[in-house]
Amino acid sequence: MSILVLVDGWEPAPWVRALQAAMPDERIEAYPDVEDPEAVEYALVWAAQGETLDVFPNLKALFSLGAGVDHLFGGNTLPPVPLARVVDPDLTAWMTEWVVAQVLLHHRQQLQYSQQQRHRNWQVLPQPLAREVQVGLMGLGELGRDAAGLLHKLGFGLRGWSRSPKELDNVTCFYGADGLDEFLSATDILVCLLPLTPETNGLIGRSVFEKLNQSGPLGGPVFINAGRGRIHVETDVVAALQNGVLKAASLDVFEVEPLPQESPLWDLDNVIITPHVAAVSDPRTLSKLIARQVRAHRESRSLEYLVDMTRGY
Amino acid sequence: MSILVLVDGWEPAPWVRALQAAMPDERIEAYPDVEDPEAVEYALVWAAQGETLDVFPNLKALFSLGAGVDHLFGGNTLPPVPLARVVDPDLTAWMTEWVVAQVLLHHRQQLQYSQQQRHRNWQVLPQPLAREVQVGLMGLGELGRDAAGLLHKLGFGLRGWSRSPKELDNVTCFYGADGLDEFLSATDILVCLLPLTPETNGLIGRSVFEKLNQSGPLGGPVFINAGRGRIHVETDVVAALQNGVLKAASLDVFEVEPLPQESPLWDLDNVIITPHVAAVSDPRTLSKLIARQVRAHRESRSLEYLVDMTRGY
Numbered sequence: 001m002s003i004l005v006l007v008d009g010w011e012p013a014p015w016v017r018a019l020q021a022a023m024p025d026e027r028i029e030a031y032p033d034v035e036d037p038e039a040v041e042y043a044l045v046w047a048a049q050g051e052t053l054d055v056f057p058n059l060k061a062l063f064s065l066g067a068g069v070d071h072l073f074g075g076n077t078l079p080p081v082p083l084a085r086v087v088d089p090d091l092t093a094w095m096t097e098w099v100v101a102q103v104l105l106h107h108r109q110q111l112q113y114s115q116q117q118r119h120r121n122w123q124v125l126p127q128p129l130a131r132e133v134q135v136g137l138m139g140l141g142e143l144g145r146d147a148a149g150l151l152h153k154l155g156f157g158l159r160g161w162s163r164s165p166k167e168l169d170n171v172t173c174f175y176g177a178d179g180l181d182e183f184l185s186a187t188d189i190l191v192c193l194l195p196l197t198p199e200t201n202g203l204i205g206r207s208v209f210e211k212l213n214q215s216g217p218l219g220g221p222v223f224i225n226a227g228r229g230r231i232h233v234e235t236d237v238v239a240a241l242q243n244g245v246l247k248a249a250s251l252d253v254f255e256v257e258p259l260p261q262e263s264p265l266w267d268l269d270n271v272i273i274t275p276h277v278a279a280v281s282d283p284r285t286l287s288k289l290i291a292r293q294v295r296a297h298r299e300s301r302s303l304e305y306l307v308d309m310t311r312g313y
Numbered sequence: 314m315s316i317l318v319l320v321d322g323w324e325p326a327p328w329v330r331a332l333q334a335a336m337p338d339e340r341i342e343a344y345p346d347v348e349d350p351e352a353v354e355y356a357l358v359w360a361a362q363g364e365t366l367d368v369f370p371n372l373k374a375l376f377s378l379g380a381g382v383d384h385l386f387g388g389n390t391l392p393p394v395p396l397a398r399v400v401d402p403d404l405t406a407w408m409t410e411w412v413v414a415q416v417l418l419h420h421r422q423q424l425q426y427s428q429q430q431r432h433r434n435w436q437v438l439p440q441p442l443a444r445e446v447q448v449g450l451m452g453l454g455e456l457g458r459d460a461a462g463l464l465h466k467l468g469f470g471l472r473g474w475s476r477s478p479k480e481l482d483n484v485t486c487f488y489g490a491d492g493l494d495e496f497l498s499a500t501d502i503l504v505c506l507l508p509l510t511p512e513t514n515g516l517i518g519r520s521v522f523e524k525l526n527q528s529g530p531l532g533g534p535v536f537i538n539a540g541r542g543r544i545h546v547e548t549d550v551v552a553a554l555q556n557g558v559l560k561a562a563s564l565d566v567f568e569v570e571p572l573p574q575e576s577p578l579w580d581l582d583n584v585i586i587t588p589h590v591a592a593v594s595d596p597r598t599l600s601k602l603i604a605r606q607v608r609a610h611r612e613s614r615s616l617e618y619l620v621d622m623t624r625g626y
Binding site: 090096101117257272274275 | 403406407409410411413414417418420421423426427429430433435436437438440442443462463466467468570571572574579585586587588589590593595
């Protein structure tokens with residue numbers, strides 16, 4: 001019996017160490033160094049293609065190392081076993097930190113003040129109150145709800161949009177294709193926390209940016225993407241940042257990661273680029289959560305945070 | 314009877330307009346255009362010297378346009394009338410926004426990521442959790458308490474220091490000269506929200522920076538000053554930023570404002586400079602508060618937020 005770490009693009013060693021510490025009695029292996037493929041019962045996966053898993057006939061469950069699971073749907077079919085997402089409170093907290101930091105940074109005009117600083121220019125800019133600024137959250141799951149709580153404490157006006165109807169305290173909620181235009185029309189800072197699904201792929205492009213509040217208190221709308229890069233249309237983001245439809249943006253995710261050297265985004269001074277670090281999977285924390293899930297499954301209790309394969313999240 | 318606006322270095326017109334809107338039946342005048350000095354009953358003051366007020370013999374009360382009142386103590390004696398501070402909830406919210414923005418910006422290593430961005434460098438930096446970082450607040454008045462509330466929601470560890478003993482939820486509190494070293498020793502991000510008084514003048518310099526936690530999770534301590542510039546020793550701030558005793562700083566206030574063109578701070582890439590905008594006095598909001606105070610005083614009720622002249626705040 002063994003538990004497999006199958007992470008594409010990440011160093012597996014910290015995961016093996018952390019899992020072994022959380023489950024001292026289990027055998028932990030890192031792909032492709034597997035002694036007996038038939039002994040593999042559980043697999044922790046990140047960005048692995050479905051076909052890779054075909055050689056493990058006795059898999060009982062998969063755990064996705066991240067809040068999103070789109071990285072698993074890029075390839076072929078997955079084995080017919082339960083797939084559970086990681087819902088890590090630290091990961092949620094990290095995401096909220098990043099979102100709140102970026103919202104405040106744009107609200108308090110830090111890009112302009114940094115530019116003034118480089119020119120030794122001491123100039124006070126008009127500053128709206130938080131309650132005069134509407135933050136529009138796309139995606140009202142665990143991450144959206146947590147960010148909304150903090151942004152409300154800071155006094156921002158809040159609007160939310162999701163696929164299906166939702167109700168959140170202090171958030172004016174909209175849903176579906178029919179609700180999108182009204183949601184966008186009064187949004188000053190758009191924050192994307194959506195999962196990547198066939199429906200959200202390429203959802204945020206030129207027409208979305210043009211529908212944002214173009215006469216808001218910040219002198220133009222701001223786009224913040226901490227969801228997935230393929231939800232936005234990157235050429236449209238670049239164009240909107242260049243022609244002023246967007247005043248500024250903060251992007252943690254991109255259509256291709258790492259962001260290619262030739263991307264025009266690097267040259268724009270009204271965008272903040274971070275290398276997909278908004279919410280990072282911490283092996284120490286996640287291994288404890290996965291140990292709990294493995295124990296539950298062994299004791300025939302149901303897994304938490306199961307992915308609905310038909311919705312894709 | 315009239316109410317006088319006496320603001321040095323600010324444009325008085327927005328104040329006159331906002332006050333007139335809040336008190337349509339009162340006569341509002343802007344210094345030095347005063348029809349009858351003997352008719353002036355109340356004065357709203359910012360950075361005015363005491364002697365200027367000697368020509369108004371019938372003053373009944375002074376209102377300081379800002380949370381601090383140090384700007385009034387620089388000159389000669391003030392008239393023997395009550396002096397009330399402005400405690401504006403919007404001003405507190407603005408200060409909390411700025412402090413939270415700067416704390417998050419350093420916590421999430423935005424200066425390093427911006428530098429990487431300029432070099433098209435996609436590199437993930439190790440990221441501590443908020444609960445692994447101790448924010449140390451100097452000054453536990455209205456502003457310190459409000460910032461502490463938000464920083465706690467974000468998960469930061471909190472320590473506080475004040476002149477006299479205080480108790481705050483979720484904050485490990487220290488006080489007085491005896492408590493300073495212990496407060497500093499575990500502080501990773503030092504936030505100054507102190508008032509400027511003879512006791513705090515020059516309080517934060519080299520020895521304070523050296524006593525901060527030099528082996529914390531952020532790779533060095535951070536100094537954030539949103540109090541008053543003369544609380545820090547600016548040559549010591551520059552030296553500490555240059556020799557690595559401080560990893561970085563965010564400064565909204567300076568010994569001399571505007572920050573002189575020749576200041577070496579402008580050239581440092583590990584400091585964020587904003588032009589005293591953390592908490593700005595909004596004429597609209599403050600005029601409503603002052604109208605309430607004037608009405609209370611006329612009806613022989615006591616003024617709120619009176620300044621204790623012996624403490625200086």
